Amino acid sequence: MNGKPLLQIENLVVEVEGKRLLDGIDMEIREGEIHVVFGPNGSGKSSLIKAIMGLPPYRVTHGEIRFRGESILGLPIDERARLGVGLAFQQPPAVLDVSLSALGKALGIDKNRLDAEAAGLGMGGHINRGLNDGFSGGEQKRSELLQLLLQRPKLLLLDEPESGVDVDSLKLLTAVIERLFQRDLPIRERTIGGIIVTHTGSVLKHLHATRGYVLVNGRIMCSGAPLDIFDQISANGFGNCLAEGRVKENIHDFLKG
Numbered sequence: 001m002n003g004k005p006l007l008q009i010e011n012l013v014v015e016v017e018g019k020r021l022l023d024g025i026d027m028e029i030r031e032g033e034i035h036v037v038f039g040p041n042g043s044g045k046s047s048l049i050k051a052i053m054g055l056p057p058y059r060v061t062h063g064e065i066r067f068r069g070e071s072i073l074g075l076p077i078d079e080r081a082r083l084g085v086g087l088a089f090q091q092p093p094a095v096l097d098v099s100l101s102a103l104g105k106a107l108g109i110d111k112n113r114l115d116a117e118a119a120g121l122g123m124g125g126h127i128n129r130g131l132n133d134g135f136s137g138g139e140q141k142r143s144e145l146l147q148l149l150l151q152r153p154k155l156l157l158l159d160e161p162e163s164g165v166d167v168d169s170l171k172l173l174t175a176v177i178e179r180l181f182q183r184d185l186p187i188r189e190r191t192i193g194g195i196i197v198t199h200t201g202s203v204l205k206h207l208h209a210t211r212g213y214v215l216v217n218g219r220i221m222c223s224g225a226p227l228d229i230f231d232q233i234s235a236n237g238f239g240n241c242l243a244e245g246r247v248k249e250n251i252h253d254f255l256k257g
Contacts, residue, residue: 004031005069006193007052007155012063014044014051014218021047023218025063029155032190034181034207036226037197038233039215045197046090048215049157052195053087054080067155086153088144090160090197096130100146103131109150117149121176137164145176156180156194162202174206181207201230214241 007029014022022044029035037045051058052065054077065072072080100123104114118124121142132140141161148156161177162170182190183206196203204226212226214233222229222241232240 005029006031006033006067007195008064008066008069009052010064010066012048012051012065013061014047015059015061016047016057021058021218022051025218025220027213027220029193029195029210031193032182032187033193033210035193035195036204036209036212036229037195037215038199038201038212038229040238043215044218045215046159047218049087049159049195049197052155052157053077053085055087081151081153084154085157086148086151086155087157088141088148088159088161090163092132092140092144094130094132094135096133098131099129100127100131100143103147104150107150114150117146121146121172138166138169141165141169141173142176145173145180148180149176154192156192156196158194158196160197160199162198162200170202174203177203178206183207201227201234204230214238216242 005028007027009025009027012022012025013020025048027035037048039045047058051060054072054075060073067080067083067085072083072085075083100118101114104111104127114127115124118127123139123142123146126135126139126143132143135143141164145161158177161173165173178184180192181194182192196207196209198204209226211223212229213220213223214229215221216238221238229241
């Protein structure tokens with residue numbers, strides 16, 4: 001981990017059809033770091049990573065998103081992907097006219113490598129089918145991670161990668177996520193970073209994430225060590241974090257006034 005900023009988010013405000021979904025988000029992720037976002041349903045977690053990816057209808061109305069020091073706000077989705085931003089959807093759409101095989105070819109992936117990666121994820125029989133067409137929930141998750149293995153992005157955005165999968169699939173997916181984040185390398189040599197949105201916290205047992213956040217009503221209410229935050233949520237729900245966040249807001253308003 002060399003400490004270079006990979007992603008910088010400053011005072012980010014995101015809206016959809018005039019409704020504010022994110023309000024004043026600040027976050028900095030350095031190379032080799034994994035940041036984890038918790039929060040209740042509808043709190044803005046998925047909105048955050050979709051806004052980073054530039055997906056419609058999410059519209060940034062204020063603030064900045066910089067990837068490797070350069071603003072990406074004016075870039076379309078494909079340009080962000082080419083720069084090295086990769087997203088795994090919680091509920092990926094089906095793309096009937098595009099197969100994993102065609103995607104690999106478009107990325108310039110050697111067929112032997114594609115076959116090997118697909119076989120390792122139990123997706124060997126799926127590479128010539130329409131993307132996610134008729135895939136089970138577990139197959140969709142594996143398909144998303146396979147696409148990231150082929151793309152090899154520098155910034156990974158994973159939206160609840162463990163949701164809807166059984167224990168055996170979770171072990172496989174966690175191993176792939178560890179690989180994507182270069183967990184086989186010494187810390188100082190890791191250059192891949194990213195954000196994981198999670199409800200269950202299952203992936204935290206193996207990844208040794210760097211920092212955690214609790215997002216509620218579009219605002220970061222508290223942050224700290226991911227496992228500590230998850231243990232607090234498991235024991236007490238989001239109440240303690242909400243109280244901490246309200247104290248910070250009151251102090252901020254007092255100083256501002």
